[in-house]
Amino acid sequence: MEEVVIKMEEHVGLVLWGIFIFSMGLAVVEFFYELYKKKITKWRLGEMWASFSVFIVAQLFEKISTFIFVGSFFVFAEFISWQIPVNIWTTILCILLIDFIYYWEHVIEHKVRILWSYHSIHHSSPIYNYTTAMRVSFIDSLITWVFYLPAIIIGFHPYIVVLAFLLVLGYQFWLHTEIIGKLGWFEKIFMTPSQHRVHHGTDKMYLDKNFGALLSIWDRMFGTFQEEQHKPKYGLTTQINTINPIKVHLFEYINIYKDLKGARSLKEVWNYLVKGPDWKPKRLRKQLSKNDKV
Secondary structure (H helix, E strand, O other): OHHHHHHHHHHHHHHHHHHHHHHHHHHHHHHHHHHHOOOOOHHHHHHHHHHHHHHHHHHHOHHHHHHHHHHHHHHHHOOOOOOOOOOHHHHHHHHHHHHHHHHHHHHHHHHOHHHHHHHHHHHOOOOOOOOHHHOOOOHHHHHHHHHHHHHHHHOOOHHHHHHHHHHHHHHHHHHOOOOOOOOHHHHHOEOOHHHHHHHOEOOOOOOOOOOOOOEOHHHHHHOOOOOOOOOOOEOOOOOOOOOOHHHHHHHHHHHHHHHHHOOOOHHHHHHHHHOOOOOOOHHHHHHHHHHHHO
């Protein structure tokens, strides 16, 4: 078992490089395709630069976030006296578990505003291509490791958990494109670009749908699946209208600050933080309703 773990440790780096090279290759192919189709405009380049800038900001904090995310697994593993054997079958099982956990992590990030505050950064681009996949906050890794601790507690080796997470995360990159259409039977089991386009849509029928990463079966099982019926309108329900990476990062935090500043009780403060992004106190809902009637 120790030999298997040592090999797994060596392969984590190879997996990372493999995902990076594959992802960058896809991004280059897509860029030239969009160039050929004359979709590259000054505005589109600006949004692509915004996403890449957010990626650069995240990389500045990479060592800290990676240390916390990966290190937490090894720290907690020290307190687990049991361990699941490391082999191909348990690795596949771990991948399925991580994908299942990711689904619920993703759902919760959309339903709890303080978590949506960092996840919304990924959804903030009004365009949809492989640069959108890079628009991820550095805060993400500082928090999300907590969701995956059950895999360690069950007894999976930290390296297996890290490897499974990398594979599930790496799979998602190719989903961020408009140049790949529907994929027939493949969509019945796995997540596809078509299904993930829905997830990034702000259309009413697309909101809070298709949370899966690797498999689409979780969405089908828990009632969050939606077929792509028309091209989505991408971004947030309230667009950020900026390509400044700092403003992109701070947009939702500023909105939360404004809401908390106007809160009239601790209960309202709590609800602003833990309820959905669109939650408003009853008094404000009534006011909005009156304004709509006028």
